[in-house]
Amino acid sequence: MSRYLVHPGGQLKGRFSVPGDKSISHRAVILGALAEGITEVEGLLEGADVLATIAAFRAMGVEMEGPNNGHLRIQGAGLHGLHAPAVPLDCGNSGTAMRLLAGVLAGQAFSSTLIGDTSLQKRPMGRLLNPLRAMGAEITAQEGRAPLHIHGRPLHGIEYALPVASAQVKSAVLLAGVYADGQTCVTEPAPTRDHSERMLQGFGYPLERQGPRICLRSGGQLHGQSLQVPGDISSAAFFLLGATIAPGSDLTLEGVGINPTRTGIIEILTRMGARIDLTALREVGGEPVADIRVRYAPLQGIAIPPRLVPLAIDEFPALFIAAACAKGQTVITGAEELRVKESDRIAVMAGGLRALGATIEERADGAIISGSPLLGGQVNSHGDHRIAMAFAMAALVARGDIEILDCANVATSFPSFPALAQQAGLLLEMVSA
Numbered sequence: 008m009s010r011y012l013v014h015p016g017g018q019l020k021g022r023f024s025v026p027g028d029k030s031i032s033h034r035a036v037i038l039g040a041l042a043e044g045i046t047e048v049e050g051l052l053e054g055a056d057v058l059a060t061i062a063a064f065r066a067m068g069v070e071m072e073g074p075n076n077g078h079l080r081i082q083g084a085g086l087h088g089l090h091a092p093a094v095p096l097d098c099g100n101s102g103t104a105m106r107l108l109a110g111v112l113a114g115q116a117f118s119s120t121l122i123g124d125t126s127l128q129k130r131p132m133g134r135l136l137n138p139l140r141a142m143g144a145e146i147t148a149q150e151g152r153a154p155l156h157i158h159g160r161p162l163h164g165i166e167y168a169l170p171v172a173s174a175q176v177k178s179a180v181l182l183a184g185v186y187a188d189g190q191t192c193v194t195e196p197a198p199t200r201d202h203s204e205r206m207l208q209g210f211g212y213p214l215e216r217q218g219p220r221i222c223l224r225s226g227g228q229l230h231g232q233s234l235q236v237p238g239d240i241s242s243a244a245f246f247l248l249g250a251t252i253a254p255g256s257d258l259t260l261e262g263v264g265i266n267p268t269r270t271g272i273i274e275i276l277t278r279m280g281a282r283i284d285l286t287a288l289r290e291v292g293g294e295p296v297a298d299i300r301v302r303y304a305p306l307q308g309i310a311i312p313p314r315l316v317p318l319a320i321d322e323f324p325a326l327f328i329a330a331a332c333a334k335g336q337t338v339i340t341g342a343e344e345l346r347v348k349e350s351d352r353i354a355v356m357a358g359g360l361r362a363l364g365a366t367i368e369e370r371a372d373g374a375i376i377s378g379s380p381l382l383g384g385q386v387n388s389h390g391d392h393r394i395a396m397a398f399a400m401a402a403l404v405a406r407g408d409i410e411i412l413d414c415a416n417v418a419t420s421f422p423s424f425p426a427l428a429q430q431a432g433l434l435l436e437m438v439s440a
């Protein structure tokens with residue numbers, strides 16, 4: 008089992024880019040596979056999650072070259088060109104792969120099975136099965152959990168109000184809607200990442216957005232594209248955290264996606280006192296991008312406004328550490344979704360912070376964290392990539408070594424994290440076995 012040993016101290020310096028956005032990379036593979044003609048992707052994230060999506064489409068007969076240095080060339084099969092896979096499609100650790108693929112597969116003329124690792128088998132799929140079944144899908148699952156057995160059949164459009172703010176479920180319903188008779192509309196209870204909507208439009212698929220309601224009809228086509236994937240703000244988040252808490256740090260992250268549905272981390276850290284500047288604002292692949300400079304600044308605890316939670320949903324492991332390093336109390340509410348991520352992120356972060364001597368009160372929908380000096384200690388990430396990376400950054404200000412267990416899954420979203428973090432100044436050692 009791979010673990011990190013991170014020595015205390017250090018500061019983060021330099022100028023570099025982080026790997027491509029995971030959400031956008033999945034969508035580029037999916038839409039490229041379903042498009043007419045060639046799609047050329049640059050800056051694709053070559054993490055295990057995206058590789059699972061690539062392998063799934065290859066198993067359905069889609070030809071792709073790469074990925075190689077972030078470049079993937081996809082020979083689109085067209086909306087009706089997929090073949091029945093001979094084997095179950097393994098989504099690994101990836102909720103995005105499983106939920107978006109289920110949306111695509113529900114309306115195919117063949118059956119398929121989606122499987123995943125032990126973490127993915129625990130995650131709720133009922134939120135996905137309900138709308139897909141309402142569209143006529145035939146999917147069997149035990150107690151709303153993976154594996155999902157999908158018996159492809161004709162679908163019909165629906166008008167669906169999402170009960171939880173989930174970009175994965177929204178995207179799955181829209182992708183199923185591409186195959187459904189008539190119109191499919193999804194209304195979100197709060198804004199979530201809109202990469203699917205942007206990219207569908209970028210591939211030429213007609214889609215209407217009116218406030219929280221998004222509608223499309225079947226009968227459109229996707230046209231192969233050349234697209235550049237921006238840097239992943241969810242990976243940048245660990246460096247924003249590290250440079251903010253470690254005195255003397257000054258770091259610039261180049262070409263990071265700053266889609267407003269993803270920038271909750273910047274708004275929350277800034278409210279806590281962080282010194283973050285965006286420069287060179289531009290558009291890349293239909294997404295806003297900037298260079299982000301972050302310098303050390305003392306943090307103050309705050310009550311995080313619940314409206315910012317979906318806009319920073321993957322950044323809470325980093326925010327728990329920021330809160331532990333801030334002066335005073337930070338209150339997190341309205342964040343019950345954290346309990347159904349790659350791990351129960353409220354429980355696992357609370358366990359890890361307590362192991363480092365921090366004071367944290369767990370709540371059903373969040374936590375109250377009191378800032379205090381962090382000690383050294385041993386933390387179990389429970390195989391959650393973002394928890395491992397967040398605790399690695401905590402070592403910058405800890406009083407002793409932090410040993411982090413079960414770090415192999417960092418490769419799902421950010422395989423180059425240890426190397427980049429070392430290069431920036433984190434005193435991290437990887438220990439295998």
Ligand code: S3P
Binds near residue numbers: 029175176178321
């Ligand atoms: C994602 C949506 C979010 C996020 C996940 C990626 C996506 O999940 O946590 O890492 O790419 O659509 P939910 O839709 O479950 O909130």
